[in-house]
Amino acid sequence: MSDTPAPPVVAVDGPAASGKGTLARRLAKQFDFAYLDTGKLYRAVGMKVVRSGGDPEDEDAAEAAARALDISELEDPALSGDDAASAASKVAAIPGVRAALLEFQRTFAAVPPDGKPGAVLDGRDIGTVIAPDATVKLFATASVEVRADRRHKELINRGEASIYAHVLEELKARDARDMNRAAAPLVAASDAVVLDTSDLGIDEAFAAALRIVEGPVQKALEARED
Ligand SMILES: Nc1ncnc2c1ncn2[C@@H]1O[C@H](COP(=O)(O)OP(=O)(O)O)[C@@H](O)[C@H]1O
């Protein structure tokens, strides 16, 4: 008798506002998989440091915040704001922070909560570091102008004051920090399928993502039934 293969894992990576969260959430719903927005972990650590009066670039403070992070802190609505995003990309460059968050993410992928049959994780390093053996890897991207436009509209819709030019600058600064850091930089895994959503609406992007993901996921689910 052979061992049952591990639950399928869908890795969704990409730069800010590329639509990876929207795709990952919909893919999880499609397959009834557990979903983890790993950006929230870094946002929560960044906000924890800022709120205690610290500097998100202070390695000791950021690592201590990451080690003390409680899952309940991920529910804070302030995490979706730009301040949290900026603090997140600073703490995310610190290797001790990434190490402190690694086990939680790997366990989520290996043993999806609530007995779900698989997991979808989105972030920057899911396909490269967290789940290098993922069933299928998607790298969502779009031009920085399109991404800034999406994030700007999202902020306006939430009733927040937003200036397009500022959002564009913030995204460029964050892209640069995320791509140029030494620890788990933002890069498509060599076996990821790149999906450029610049000219795709949400439904079109989802349909394209599903075409990429469906086959490998079904195959992995069937292998677990044998
Ligand atoms: N293909 C798309 N076309 C237009 N808007 C999109 C598309 N994908 C996502 N959005 C919108 O862009 C914003 C950012 O999407 P989100 O999924 O949160 O991106 P990310 O998780 O990569 O930061 C959201 O307001 C979302 O509704």
Ligand SMILES: Nc1ccn([C@@H]2O[C@H](COP(=O)(O)OP(=O)(O)O)[C@@H](O)[C@H]2O)c(=O)n1
């Ligand atoms: N797996 C991850 C997820 C996020 N991050 C960091 O956390 C920041 C916020 O991530 P996010 O996914 O919530 O941001 P958006 O893409 O939604 O704007 C990113 O800019 C990265 O610096 C990371 O380093 N690794």
